Amino acid sequence: MTKPGSEGKARLSSPLLIVISAPSGGGKTTLCQQLLIRHKEMARAVTCTTRPPRKGEIEGRDYYFLDPAAFAARQAAGDFLEHATVFNHCYGTPKTEVLNKLRQGSDVLLNVDVQGAATVCRRAAEDPELSRALVTVFLTPASLTELETRLKRRATDSPDELARRLSRAREEAAQWPHYQYLIISTSIAEDARQMELIIAAERLRQSRSTFTLGT
Numbered sequence: 001m002t003k004p005g006s007e008g009k010a011r012l013s014s015p016l017l018i019v020i021s022a023p024s025g026g027g028k029t030t031l032c033q034q035l036l037i038r039h040k041e042m043a044r045a046v047t048c049t050t051r052p053p054r055k056g057e058i059e060g061r062d063y064y065f066l067d068p069a070a071f072a073a074r075q076a077a078g079d080f081l082e083h084a085t086v087f088n089h090c091y092g093t094p095k096t097e098v099l100n101k102l103r104q105g106s107d108v109l110l111n112v113d114v115q116g117a118a119t120v121c122r123r124a125a126e127d128p129e130l131s132r133a134l135v136t137v138f139l140t141p142a143s144l145t146e147l148e149t150r151l152k153r154r155a156t157d158s159p160d161e162l163a164r165r166l167s168r169a170r171e172e173a174a175q176w177p178h179y180q181y182l183i184i185s186t187s188i189a190e191d192a193r194q195m196e197l198i199i200a201a202e203r204l205r206q207s208r209s210t211f212t213l214g215t
Contacts, residue, residue: 013208016107016199017098017124017133018042021117023169025151026140027185032111034192039199042107045097048074051089064094081130082112082119087164091116102133114175121178135202138179139191144170 018035022028036042048064050071059065066074071090075083083092093110101108110120117136124130141147147169151162176182183194202208 013203013205014210015102015105015133016135016202016208017102017110017120017130018107018199019110019112019117019120019134019136020139021112021114021137021172021175021179022139022185023141023147023172024165025147025169027150027188027191028111028139030188031139031191031195032109034188035109035195038192038196039107041105042109043101045093045101045108045110047091047093047097047112048080049089049091051091081123082116084113084115084119086113086115093120099129102129108133114172114178118175118178132207135181135198136179137181137183137195137198138176139183139185140173140176141185144173 020028020032022031032044036044046060046062046064048066048071050066050068053059053063053065057063068090071092074080074094075090075092079094079096080092081095081098083090085091091112093112093116098108098110110116112120120130121134121136124134141150144166148162148166151165181198183191183198185191
């Protein structure tokens with residue numbers, strides 16, 4: 001691992017837009033936190049949501065919290081790179097949030113569900129700047145049994161909510177072939193190690209190179 005902040009100065013490749021999806025409880029939030037700790041040149045894309053803040057969440061750091069009317073207005077204006085409705089709440093990523101950070105030389109980390117990832121991929125297919133940067137990763141435990149164990153360990157869902165999340169997880173897991181990479185989640189350390197390998201490989205792609213042979 002490079003010293004904090006050193007890689008951005010010596011970088012020979014263009015910034016990455018890393019899209020990570022997982023079933024609810026699959027570990028993507030923890031993985032994203034690990035990446036942000038390890039890579040000071042990486043920035044999290046802050047998304048908008050209509051759900052109420054959870055304990056400890058801060059406006060502008062965790063999410064931009066909008067009421068449904070404000071969210072709908074921004075959606076109608078085409079402000080979102082992607083947006084989706086999950087468990088009766090709306091989520092959307094401002095396009096400017098992503099493009100501004102990429103243009104500043106930061107890798108951008110986007111934690112979205114499968115609906116959002118599919119929309120980002122469609123948008124990237126029409127936008128060379130996004131297409132060049134895009135890397136998609138699906139993270140999932142090896143079984144629904146393991147996922148259920150993780151969700152129960154969180155102890156934040158009612159039995160009905162747990163059943164709904166597991167049903168949705170089965171549908172989401174079926175979408176993994178649409179991603180460039182698949183990580184079978186085992187532990188925080190191993191998930192992060194595999195993600196580091198993906199990032200290293202993507203940095204070496206010829207299409208991302210900004211290398212010029214010196215004298």
